[in-house]
Amino acid sequence: MLEQVVLDQKLGSEEYRNAIDALREKLSRLQRQARDGKIGVIVVFEGWDAAGKGTLINQVMQYLDPRGFNVHSIKAPTQEELFRPFLWRFWSRTPEKGRLAIFDRSWYGRVIGDRVDNLLGRKIWQRSYEEIRTFERQLTADGFVLAKFFLHISKGEQRKRFRKLESHPSLAWRVTREDWKRHEQYEEYMTAIEGALAETNTDFAPWTIVEAENRKFATVKVFQTLANAIQEGVDRASRHAAPHPQREAANPVTTSRSVLDEVDLSLDVPHTEYRRKLTRLQKRVRELEHEIYMKRIPVVIVFEGWDAAGKGGAIKRLTKLMDPRGYEVIPVAAPNDVEKAHHYLWRFWAKFPKAGHLTIFDRSWYGRVLVERVEGLCSPDEYKRAYREINEMEAQFAGFGAVIVKFWLQIDKEEQLQRFEARQNNPAKQWKINEEDWRNRDKWGLYERAVEDMLTKTSTAYAPWTIVESNSKRHGRIKTLQTVVEAIEKRLA
Amino acid sequence: MLEQVVLDQKLGSEEYRNAIDALREKLSRLQRQARDGKIGVIVVFEGWDAAGKGTLINQVMQYLDPRGFNVHSIKAPTQEELFRPFLWRFWSRTPEKGRLAIFDRSWYGRVIGDRVDNLLGRKIWQRSYEEIRTFERQLTADGFVLAKFFLHISKGEQRKRFRKLESHPSLAWRVTREDWKRHEQYEEYMTAIEGALAETNTDFAPWTIVEAENRKFATVKVFQTLANAIQEGVDRASRHAAPHPQREAANPVTTSRSVLDEVDLSLDVPHTEYRRKLTRLQKRVRELEHEIYMKRIPVVIVFEGWDAAGKGGAIKRLTKLMDPRGYEVIPVAAPNDVEKAHHYLWRFWAKFPKAGHLTIFDRSWYGRVLVERVEGLCSPDEYKRAYREINEMEAQFAGFGAVIVKFWLQIDKEEQLQRFEARQNNPAKQWKINEEDWRNRDKWGLYERAVEDMLTKTSTAYAPWTIVESNSKRHGRIKTLQTVVEAIEKRLA
Numbered sequence: 007m008l009e010q011v012v013l014d015q016k017l018g019s020e021e022y023r024n025a026i027d028a029l030r031e032k033l034s035r036l037q038r039q040a041r042d043g044k045i046g047v048i049v050v051f052e053g054w055d056a057a058g059k060g061t062l063i064n065q066v067m068q069y070l071d072p073r074g075f076n077v078h079s080i081k082a083p084t085q086e087e088l089f090r091p092f093l094w095r096f097w098s099r100t101p102e103k104g105r106l107a108i109f110d111r112s113w114y115g116r117v118i119g120d121r122v123d124n125l126l127g128r129k130i131w132q133r134s135y136e137e138i139r140t141f142e143r144q145l146t147a148d149g150f151v152l153a154k155f156f157l158h159i160s161k162g163e164q165r166k167r168f169r170k171l172e173s174h175p176s177l178a179w180r181v182t183r184e185d186w187k188r189h190e191q192y193e194e195y196m197t198a199i200e201g202a203l204a205e206t207n208t209d210f211a212p213w214t215i216v217e218a219e220n221r222k223f224a225t226v227k228v229f230q231t232l233a234n235a236i237q238e239g240v241d242r243a244s245r246h247a248a249p250h251p252q253r254e255a256a257n258p259v260t261t262s263r264s265v266l267d268e269v270d271l272s273l274d275v276p277h278t279e280y281r282r283k284l285t286r287l288q289k290r291v292r293e294l295e296h297e298i299y300m301k302r303i304p305v306v307i308v309f310e311g312w313d314a315a316g317k318g319g320a321i322k323r324l325t326k327l328m329d330p331r332g333y334e335v336i337p338v339a340a341p342n343d344v345e346k347a348h349h350y351l352w353r354f355w356a357k358f359p360k361a362g363h364l365t366i367f368d369r370s371w372y373g374r375v376l377v378e379r380v381e382g383l384c385s386p387d388e389y390k391r392a393y394r395e396i397n398e399m400e401a402q403f404a405g406f407g408a409v410i411v412k413f414w415l416q417i418d419k420e421e422q423l424q425r426f427e428a429r430q431n432n433p434a435k436q437w438k439i440n441e442e443d444w445r446n447r448d449k450w451g452l453y454e455r456a457v458e459d460m461l462t463k464t465s466t467a468y469a470p471w472t473i474v475e476s477n478s479k480r481h482g483r484i485k486t487l488q489t490v491v492e493a494i495e496k497r498l499a
Numbered sequence: 500m501l502e503q504v505v506l507d508q509k510l511g512s513e514e515y516r517n518a519i520d521a522l523r524e525k526l527s528r529l530q531r532q533a534r535d536g537k538i539g540v541i542v543v544f545e546g547w548d549a550a551g552k553g554t555l556i557n558q559v560m561q562y563l564d565p566r567g568f569n570v571h572s573i574k575a576p577t578q579e580e581l582f583r584p585f586l587w588r589f590w591s592r593t594p595e596k597g598r599l600a601i602f603d604r605s606w607y608g609r610v611i612g613d614r615v616d617n618l619l620g621r622k623i624w625q626r627s628y629e630e631i632r633t634f635e636r637q638l639t640a641d642g643f644v645l646a647k648f649f650l651h652i653s654k655g656e657q658r659k660r661f662r663k664l665e666s667h668p669s670l671a672w673r674v675t676r677e678d679w680k681r682h683e684q685y686e687e688y689m690t691a692i693e694g695a696l697a698e699t700n701t702d703f704a705p706w707t708i709v710e711a712e713n714r715k716f717a718t719v720k721v722f723q724t725l726a727n728a729i730q731e732g733v734d735r736a737s738r739h740a741a742p743h744p745q746r747e748a749a750n751p752v753t754t755s756r757s758v759l760d761e762v763d764l765s766l767d768v769p770h771t772e773y774r775r776k777l778t779r780l781q782k783r784v785r786e787l788e789h790e791i792y793m794k795r796i797p798v799v800i801v802f803e804g805w806d807a808a809g810k811g812g813a814i815k816r817l818t819k820l821m822d823p824r825g826y827e828v829i830p831v832a833a834p835n836d837v838e839k840a841h842h843y844l845w846r847f848w849a850k851f852p853k854a855g856h857l858t859i860f861d862r863s864w865y866g867r868v869l870v871e872r873v874e875g876l877c878s879p880d881e882y883k884r885a886y887r888e889i890n891e892m893e894a895q896f897a898g899f900g901a902v903i904v905k906f907w908l909q910i911d912k913e914e915q916l917q918r919f920e921a922r923q924n925n926p927a928k929q930w931k932i933n934e935e936d937w938r939n940r941d942k943w944g945l946y947e948r949a950v951e952d953m954l955t956k957t958s959t960a961y962a963p964w965t966i967v968e969s970n971s972k973r974h975g976r977i978k979t980l981q982t983v984v985e986a987i988e989k990r991l992a
Contacts, residue, residue, distance in 0.1 A: 031927060038930055063823045068815055072861060073830035077823050086577060110824060176786060293669060322561055330556045330570050331603060337566035343836050368565060434524055437531055 007200050011158055011215055015223040022222040029229040030069045036236040037070055037106065043243050044103040044347075046150040047236055050112045053157025054195075055185050056167040057218045062157070062228055063110055069229075075106035080115060089302070089361040091406040092116055092134065093141050097355035100145065102347035113138055117202045122194050133405060135205040140398045142211040147391060148349050151239035152211040153232050156203060157218040161192040264458050265473070269416045274478040287487040288327040294494045295332045295364065302361040303497060304408045307490060308370045311415025312453075313443045314425040315476045316483070317368055320415065323483045324366070324490060334359070338369040350374055350384075350392075351399055358403065371396055375460050380452045393463040404468035411493045412469060413486055414461060415476040419450055500693050504651055504708055508716040515715040522722040523562045529729040530563055530599065537596040537840075538732050539643040542725060543605045546650025547688075548678050549660040550711045555650070555721055556603055562722075568599035573608060582795070582854040584899040585609055585627065586634050590848035593638065595840035606631055610695045615687050626898060628698040633891045635704040640884060641842050644732035645704040646725050649696060650711040654685040757951050758966070762909045767971040780980040781820040787987045788825045788857065795854040796990060797901040800983060801863045804908025805946075806936045807918040808969045809976070810861055813908065816976045817859070817983065826857040831866065843867055843877075843885075844892055851896065864889055868953050873945045886956040897961035904986045905962060906979055907954060908969040912943055 017025075040047055049066070051059045063077060078099050087095045093113060101107035116134045120126050126134075146152055159167070168185060171177045188195065207213045214231045218224040275283070298305055307324075309317045321335055336357050345353045351371060359365035374396070379389040400410055417425075426447070429439040446453070465471040472489050476482035510518075533540055542559070544552045556570060571592050580588045586606060594600035609627045613619050619627075639645055652660070661678060664670045681688065700706045707724045711717040768776070791798055800817075802810045814828055829850050838846045844864060852858035867889070872882040893903055910918075919940070922932040939946065958964045965982050969975035 060822050064821065067823060068819065072814065072828045073832065079824040084577065084579060321565065328557065329553050330560060331572040335565045339566065
């Protein structure tokens, strides 16, 4: 593919100045439109060493309002980053909607440099193609604009540029032994690059190959392409700016028996058995916490369930004897304004546990298909897309080696009423109940439907749901502990 | 000091249960009051190995609402952290107001473990006492509650506990060779610990020594002390919750000639000289960017100035030829809601450059004593305290080795009017001007007074202000470039 690129492109000075002046105005206007339209823009620069990425990026920066962008220079991952799935550090760098993020090198290092250097097995970097496509699709589906540039120069041109730098005393340091080594591997890199471009040249995030031997030509092409990409994003957003569908037509609540109806809420554990099992399981969890630490296995535990179903109590029992250095409980509430300005999965990616640690989510990303669906906080398109997006995210977690345990704590409507009333009548517990809880209760049917859909669509082999019969708190607590223990033991076996 | 602690403390089971039940209720209530009153609480646990920190922390966690706290287990700093002043990683972990942060070990490692291990010169860890006092004073002055616990056991007790752990097959891994080594160094640690406790036992952040040989006694003491500390914080906040003083009595603008009056705004640079100097300086900045990278020197550059004084233009000229991998421009706007929920210096600490990099602030922490003062966004007490706090922060940056350059871009009121009108009449530049700019202009006199105070009170030997005569943009740009070059060269000399 790259061999057929005609590198001998030229542009006269006059022609260049005219083009650049117009584009400069345009880019600056588009940046403001993107800001006002809350469209995030991600610009990726990949390319050969000495192809001129740094200069080009600095030029783009000069024409943008510095209040609206960040530049990320991507180097080898830190220890913290190596202990997370490989896209973790890129998710955390996605911009707020309305801002630009410019990447000087990017997630493509995984399938180019890492591949050539044999840092990963073939299966792993090949799986990364799919992970990258998923990442880019999820972002663009959420309105982000993604512009990806590959700056291409020939091997001969690269040699010429290295030599020229070396001949300047003050610039010679910029050519390192590694640069020459990579130069010698030009053909190997070519294979990896062509593979990467072909595998990830999607309609939602296409590549632009930039003939970079002539700087002026390259600059104009990059500016032009970037301007067009943002323009398209702005146009697309304004077409879709139809009034936000408040919520779906109120579907009649299904009357056929469903998975929640099958739950046996009469399950209970006698008190003495409870005490005995509880302590045994808590001790076992503590041992397992140590074992996963030694084996660097990350564990993700999700608690979802009806209000007052006992999530907090179950989490307390689970962590009772654990070492606080090994786990974290993340209570999930409505997103704050920084979180709202990002992709909805951004804040959950950020909380993925370090390898060897446990993270317990008290509510989670499933809010998208539960409360956000029922309350019309996202559009039907958005929550319908979310099932797949969530499965994809969990698949990446599992692919990285995570144990994923997800609980739905089920109680019936009567039990909830009793618990609400008990809270209301106990001064020490009144703070645990508010108006919203009562309002949610009125939408029991709608929530039930959302829960059924969630359980059906997001129970996977790598991240199955466990329904926990929770009318008996004792039973619920033992079952969650037991399930966590079994899931981790299975992985360690 | 520690030798006089009577370690032989006991508490009966009954007594314990009664005390703990009452405290549990109390803590849980206080946590809600702190949340509602937006009071941040910071709890520090230091102590001997095997003194029971982990168990105690887990117990505190059990009694708190998990939505309201985070636990930070402090280990050796990462590479990223080593490239920043030592309090950087602790600043970033200070909680939002209304939340608790529990530290399992803390910034005291600097003056205890690091000291015993001889990781730092004597001067450095001794300076850290002052840095720690400053850190804690700044936080408590802002309403944070700081509770610091040292869990004390004797050397004999520690040996006993290690041996007991080693005798359990499933717990033996918890005692490492390092633990025994530290045990042998008990007396050296004692010296360091006593020094740290004495030096940092302030009235705003006192230490509580916890006799930790009896777990029940220790638990009650910690809970009791913590509850009292939060209670005091809540009481103090409600006493101060008098109506927020909108702003100072409108002082008559000073008529005596002052530092801004002395600025010679007629300074200019002819066009050809400008071009020549500009390119030469830009090239020099690029070289210096490389040199500071090699020498791992961080550089902080602050741009403040009147609206339309040319901050953006000067920054563009400064960075024109720089390598984007070596610098970052941070445009500072009003804080978002996450930032508002922290100490006002929190977001600036977070942006301190990595050693070897430059950070350019387009507006900065000086907003506290400029716009926030003039607009009454903080109280007079708060902005008056800020001069010292800012000097202290910059002193820590400088102590870490940073070059600090601060610019005030000065223009006169007439020049500003011309620039505002030019912007208004140029369709491509209209976005650069809005109602607020005109409103700020009406407060020229108040701002002038704030600027004078700022320049006088925060120009230090380690972080001096440079006033840039900016009626001539050419002069302003050359002077900023020149000043940056000289400041860095001076450091490298």
